[in-house]
Structures are given as structure tokens and as C-alpha cells.
Amino acid sequence: MFRINNKERGQTIVEATIALASILLTLAAIAIAISTSVSNSQFIKQQSQASKYAQDGIEQVRYERNSSPAIFFSREGIYCMNEDRSLIAGSCTAVNLANSFKREAEFTQASSIECGNSTKVIVNVYWASGKCGPTNTFCHKSQLISCFANQSGTGGTL
Numbered sequence: 042m043f044r045i046n047n048k049e050r051g052q053t054i055v056e057a058t059i060a061l062a063s064i065l066l067t068l069a070a071i072a073i074a075i076s077t078s079v080s081n082s083q084f085i086k087q088q089s090q091a092s093k094y095a096q097d098g099i100e101q102v103r104y105e106r107n108s109s110p111a112i113f114f115s116r117e118g119i120y121c122m123n124e125d126r127s128l129i130a131g132s133c134t135a136v137n138l139a140n141s142f143k144r145e146a147e148f149t150q151a152s153s154i155e156c157g158n159s160t161k162v163i164v165n166v167y168w169a170s171g172k173c174g175p176t177n178t179f180c181h182k183s184q185l186i187s188c189f190a191n192q193s194g195t196g197g198t199l
Contacts, residue, residue: 084170084181091142091166091183098122098144098164099185106160106189114160114191116148122164142168143179156188 052060101122106113121133122144133143149161163186167179174180 080171084172087141087168087170088181088183090139091168091181094138094142094144094166095164095183095185098146098166099162099187101126102146102162102164102187103189110191113189114150116160117150119145119147122146138166142166155186159188159190162187162189 102113105128116128118130119132120128120130121137122128123137124139128146133145135143137143144164144166147163147165149156149163155161163184166183168181169178170181172180
């Protein structure tokens with residue numbers, strides 16, 4: 042008959058513990074990878090949406106320049122750009138787009154190196170995420186800069 046040695050009967054508790062620990066480490070690494078991937082995906086989605094809102098802001102400013110040039114060329118400083126297309130003088134104090142973003146436009150009428158005698162407009166869209174600290178709620182920004190020429194008397198629209 043065969044004799045079974047006590048050393049060959051099965052796994053020891055140490056071997057089972059090591060196997061369990063390696064499985065748990067592998068599962069933890071997979072969970073971290075998935076969590077990071079989801080977080081990055083959300084950030085990219087918000088960044089894309091912010092870029093869209095910034096482009097919409099430039100289009101809103103272009104429309105005002107073409108339809109109401111006197112108002113457009115009298116603007117100076119920072120304006121809060123609301124979802125209803127209104128421009129309110131001063132910085133936005135809270136979220137004003139899609140419950141997540143705030144959009145501002147900065148008008149500079151004086152001649153500058155970048156724009157010559159045109160009006161320089163900077164549209165900034167800010168948003169928050171879990172990566173933002175308590176002191177800087179809106180730590181992410183999408184920015185578009187454009188120069189708008191005065192088209193009065195030329196009949197053109199740019």
C-alpha cells in the first residue's frame with residue numbers, strides 16, 4: 042500500500058495566506074486602475090464641455106459685435122456670461138452654466154501688441170473636480186482668445 046507523508050497532504054496555512062494576499066493585491070490594483078480610468082474619463086468629458094462653452098462664448102461675442110457694435114466696442118473689463126446669453130459686468134460669483142461651469146469674458150479695447158487696434162476678447166470657462174483644493178474651487182480652465190476688428194463702414198462681417 043501507499044503511505045502518505047504528512048508533508049504532502051495539502052497546503053499549509055502560510056501558503057494559503059500568501060496566495061490570498063497575492064489575489065487581494067491583484068484585485069486592489071485592478072480597482073485602482075478602473076477608478077483612475079473613470080476619473081480621467083470624467084475630466085476629459087468636462088474639459089470637452091468647457092471648450093464647447095468657451096467656443097459658444099466667442100460666438101456670442103461675435104454676434105454682439107455684428108448686431109450691436111456700439112455696445113460691443115463700449116465694453117471693457119470682465120463680464121459674466123450667463124446661459125441666457127446675458128453679459129453682466131464683473132466676475133461670476135457662482136456656477137452659471139449647466140450646474141458645473143462658470144463662464145467669463147474679458148474685453149480689452151485699448152490697442153495691444155496681439156490685436157493691434159482691434160478688441161481683444163478672452164473667454165474663460167472654469168469648472169471644479171475632486172482634484173481641486175478647498176481654497177481653489179474652480180481649478181480647471183478652458184480659454185479662448187480672439188481679436189475683433191471694427192467693421193463699421195466696410196460692410197464686412199468677421
